[in-house]
Amino acid sequence: MIKRLLISVLWAGVLMVLGGCGTHTQQMVESPGTQDQKDSAVSASGEDASGISGMASEDGLAIEKLGDQDASSGTSGTSGTSGAAGSGEFADLGKIIYFDYNSSDIRDEFLPIITHMVSVLERNPGMRVRLEGHADERGTREYNLALGERRAQEVRERILLQGILEDRVDIVSFGEEKPAAMGTGDEIWQQNRRVELVY
Amino acid sequence: MKALSRIVATLLLCLVWLDSPAVMEIEITEGVEGALPIAITAFAGDKYAGPQKLENIISNDLHSSGLFDVLDRNLLPRTVAGSPGLDYRAWRNSGAESLLAGRVSRVSEDEYRIEFRLYDLVRQKKLSGHAISSVNRKDVRKVAHKISDMVFEELIGVRGTFSTRIAYVETVQDSAGTKYELRIADMDGFNSRTIFSSAGQLMSPSWSPDGMRLAYVSFEGGNSAIYVQDVTRGTRIRASAQSGMNSAPAWSPDGRYLALTLSIHGSPDIYIMDAQTGHLKRITDNEKIIDTEACWTPDSKALLFTSDRQGETQIYRVLVRERRVERVTREGRYNAAPEISPDGRHLAMVHNNGSGFRIAVMDLRSGKLRVLTEGNMDEGPSYAPNGKIILYATSVQGRNMLAAVSSNGRVNRRLHRAGEGVRAPAWSPFND
Numbered sequence: 290m291i292k293r294l295l296i297s298v299l300w301a302g303v304l305m306v307l308g309g310c311g312t313h314t315q316q317m318v319e320s321p322g323t324q325d326q327k328d329s330a331v332s333a334s335g336e337d338a339s340g341i342s343g344m345a346s347e348d349g350l351a352i353e354k355l356g357d358q359d360a361s362s363g364t365s366g367t368s369g370t371s372g373a374a375g376s377g378e379f380a381d382l383g384k385i386i387y388f389d390y391n392s393s394d395i396r397d398e399f400l401p402i403i404t405h406m407v408s409v410l411e412r413n414p415g416m417r418v419r420l421e422g423h424a425d426e427r428g429t430r431e432y433n434l435a436l437g438e439r440r441a442q443e444v445r446e447r448i449l450l451q452g453i454l455e456d457r458v459d460i461v462s463f464g465e466e467k468p469a470a471m472g473t474g475d476e477i478w479q480q481n482r483r484v485e486l487v488y
Numbered sequence: 489m490k491a492l493s494r495i496v497a498t499l500l501l502c503l504v505w506l507d508s509p510a511v512m513e514i515e516i517t518e519g520v521e522g523a524l525p526i527a528i529t530a531f532a533g534d535k536y537a538g539p540q541k542l543e544n545i546i547s548n549d550l551h552s553s554g555l556f557d558v559l560d561r562n563l564l565p566r567t568v569a570g571s572p573g574l575d576y577r578a579w580r581n582s583g584a585e586s587l588l589a590g591r592v593s594r595v596s597e598d599e600y601r602i603e604f605r606l607y608d609l610v611r612q613k614k615l616s617g618h619a620i621s622s623v624n625r626k627d628v629r630k631v632a633h634k635i636s637d638m639v640f641e642e643l644i645g646v647r648g649t650f651s652t653r654i655a656y657v658e659t660v661q662d663s664a665g666t667k668y669e670l671r672i673a674d675m676d677g678f679n680s681r682t683i684f685s686s687a688g689q690l691m692s693p694s695w696s697p698d699g700m701r702l703a704y705v706s707f708e709g710g711n712s713a714i715y716v717q718d719v720t721r722g723t724r725i726r727a728s729a730q731s732g733m734n735s736a737p738a739w740s741p742d743g744r745y746l747a748l749t750l751s752i753h754g755s756p757d758i759y760i761m762d763a764q765t766g767h768l769k770r771i772t773d774n775e776k777i778i779d780t781e782a783c784w785t786p787d788s789k790a791l792l793f794t795s796d797r798q799g800e801t802q803i804y805r806v807l808v809r810e811r812r813v814e815r816v817t818r819e820g821r822y823n824a825a826p827e828i829s830p831d832g833r834h835l836a837m838v839h840n841n842g843s844g845f846r847i848a849v850m851d852l853r854s855g856k857l858r859v860l861t862e863g864n865m866d867e868g869p870s871y872a873p874n875g876k877i878i879l880y881a882t883s884v885q886g887r888n889m890l891a892a893v894s895s896n897g898r899v900n901r902r903l904h905r906a907g908e909g910v911r912a913p914a915w916s917p918f919n920d
Contacts, residue, residue, distance in 0.1 A: 391801065391822075393776075427845065429825045429838050429867050430911065431692055431736045432794055432801065434712070435749060435756040435780040438733045442755060461711050462733055466689045473886075 384486040385469075386444060387479060391428070393439040395447060403444065406486055407451040418488040420444050422462040423469070425478035430464055437462030437484075444484045523557040523898065524643060526550065527564050527584035527609075531602075532591035542590065542602070542632045548676065549636035549650040552901055553876045554894020556643075559584050576612045585610050588639055598625045604635055606642055615642055629678060649872040650675060653916040654879060655693040655702055656890060659909030670704060672719060675872070675879075675915070677890065677903035684717060684724070693914045694737045702914075703727065703737035703746055714748060728761065736781050739763075740788040747771075747782035747791055758782045758793050760808065771806055772813070779804075783826045792816060792826035792835065803837060817850065819857045825867060829875045834895070836869040836878050847880045849895060860897045870915045871895070879903075879913040 384406075386399040395403075410416055422437030441460040448458055470480040528550075531542045543561070550556040565578040579587050590604030605617040618638065623631050630651070637648030652675050660667045668690040673680035684690070688707030695702060696716075703716045712734045717724035728734045732751030739746055745760045750768075758771040758779050772779040774797060781794040790807050797804070803817040803826045817823040822840035829836065832852070839848035839857070844864035850857045865883040872879070875895060882891045882902075888910050890903040 391796070426865065428801065428822060428840075429781065429794070429845075431749070431781045432778065432824045434691070434733060434735050435751075435778040438751050439755050439776070439778055442751070460732065463689065463707075464691075 384488075386440075386484045386486070388440055388482040388484075390425070390478070390482065391436065393436065393443045395443055400447070402486070403447045404451070406488075407448055407453055409488065410448075410453050410457060416488060417457045417459065418448070418486055419459040419461065421467075421485045421487060422460065423467060423481055423483050423485070424465045425481040426465045426468065426473070427478065428465075430466075434462050434464030437464050440482075440484050444486070523555055524586065525557045525559055525584050526586040526588065526639075526643075527559050527579060527582060528561070528588045529564065529590075530561065531604075533593055540628050540632070542592065542628065542635070545629060545632035545676075546588065546636045546639070549633060549648075550639065552676070552892055552894065552899060553640065553644075554896045554898035555640075555876065574607065576607075576609055579607075580609045586615075586639075586643055588635075590635070595622060599623065600625070600628070602628075602631055602635075606639055629674065633674065633676075646874050646876065647918070649874050649877070649915075649918070651919060652873060653699075653919075654870075654890075655695065655914045655916065656881075656910055657690045657693065657704075657912040659911075661909075670702070670717075683719060683722065684715075690912075692736055692912055694739055695914055695916050696739050697741050697743045697917055699917045699919060703739060705735045705737065714746075716746075727766070738782050738784060738791075740784045741786050742788040744788070747784065749780040749782070756780050758791060758806070760791075771808060771811060781825050783828055785828055786830065786832040792828060794824040794826065803835070816852075817857075818855075820848075823848075825869060827869045827871055827878075829871050829895070830873055831875055834875070836871060836895075838867050838869065847878060847893060849878070849897075858897060860893045860895075861891075861900065866891075868912050870913050872915050873918050879915050881911045881913055 383402055386395060386402055388394070389396070406418060410418060420441040422439070422441030424433035424436045428436075438460065441462055445458045445460055449455060465481070468477075468481040469483065470477045528543050528547050547558045551558045559582060564582050564584075565575065585608070587607040587609055588604060589607070590602065593601045595601050600623045601619060601621050602623050603617070603619040606615045607613070608615050616638070620631055620634070633650040636650040640646070640648030640650070653672055654675055654677075655670065655672050658669045658671055660669055665687065668686050668688065669682045670684040670690050670693060671680045671682050683702070684706075686706055686708045688710070690707070691705035693702045693704040700720070701716050701718055703714060705712050706715050709729070711729075713729035714727045714734045714737050715724050716727045727737075727746065728748055728750070730750050730752045733756060734748065734750060736749040737746050738748070740760075744763055746763055747758060747760050749756050750759050751757070753770070755774065755776050756778050757773060760769050760771055761767065771791065772793070772795070777795060777797045779793055779795045779797070782791045783793070784791055789809070790805055792803055792805050794801060795804050796802075798815070801822045801824055802815060803823045804813050805816050806813045816826075816835065817837065820839050820841040822845070823837050825838045827836040828834070835850045835852055837848055837850065838845050839859060840846070841859075845866055846859050846863060847861040847866050847869045848857050848859045860878065861880065861882065863882045866880055868881040870879045871877075877892050878895050879890060879892050882889060884902075890910050890913050891900060892903060893900040
């Protein structure tokens, strides 16, 4: 069953690539096993909300699967399926928080990264962290710069809520200008919608 | 059928153009039906002017506006144009309604005299005749654009923009990595020169209304900051370097303010800065909401901007004094980068209704929206100062380049020398 789902998701990915970036969820709904997926996984704009797995998860499939896991196993799963940079090294992948398309909401699976960050800052009083916000290439450059900024702000807010002083957390947004992965397609885009914790 | 033959004729013309060393890629997206058919003859003695053929530059200019149907030169009468006894009937029979004929003569080693005459073939009369003396060889393109401007104004009744300039950002890869260059070029992409270069990203050039300065975003210091640079002298000042983001600068048409996006007080908001005093006024104020990409209305009283305040990314209008906000775009799930036409009646934008990010124009009175381009990643619309052409950035097979579409959607073409990594075009105001 899982294999069948996987195939259908991959197939949906192929359709997405063939159809260009403008392909939409209606097409995906027809794939077997996706009809019962919740709409909430689709962002307000109606575009895709991809999971961290990096696979074309327009249907929210990967997100749900990963919701039960902690961030570290979720991210290390990434390198297995997508061949993403970092080759599953926890230390690096544990410093990146990924986002849905056109969204700045932090998904629950990434909260442990923030908690970990806070504990590192608590143990090292002189340490500062810089949050670098990024967006994928879709949409305008200026809007994406703002989107990267708001993503970084969201992460900072979570860190500050756990008692870290404001002046220890810097923010910079690069918008779509410094992609983690080059190219086009859902798998690439998901890797690029991120906030990197640099410390 | 007639329309088809027109298209074929235009395509043939393109093939002829491809022979010239300066290759201009032309793309016809629709027929040019309804456009003014004009015959432009080869300028006699043109060989003196080197490889840049005047008639090609002029043909390309007029064609790009979408308002002219430049007839295939091979199908024109063989009779000598410009002689006193012009055979109007023969020329009229070619389908042309106007005729531009000219000649170049050499005055000295590097100096030319360029003459041209414009005829109304329907009413059988000469509309204008001009001679431009002592043209330096290196100014031939400039003169050709000037002639295009005069023909355009004579026949359309609106000022031509072929002598104006464009600014854009280009990325260049070298041994040190990616380098960003802020460039200025003629409106057709020729004669580009770099006015600022940085390893940090450069974004969003915006012309001052007098065409003397450019405001832009630079990451040269690690974070975004807004600089204003004198285009001719090269001097620059840092206009905004607040903590957080400093982006999307836009001059007010009266030159008094610079609208910008800052995040000093939380999520990205629109501010206006007094260009004289630097005093800041906050225009939008929303927690967790993105407001950016402000663009002024021609009367400098309102701003259009991009916001996700109601979930989707859409375009809104705010009155600067009252700060009252209303939504402008409703069609499509993503509308951003508002750019208002010089007459204030149309709004160009990046629009996505599900088939890609494209340039669309909305009639602000009727609300009717028209999609003008067919790319997947089109962005950065910028109006020519007469509103007839929209410059934008597009991506073809992964390469970024600049393109221009006539605002009536008839003609779409790629710009010369738009190498890889070209983006953020901004059309200058008129030169004077």
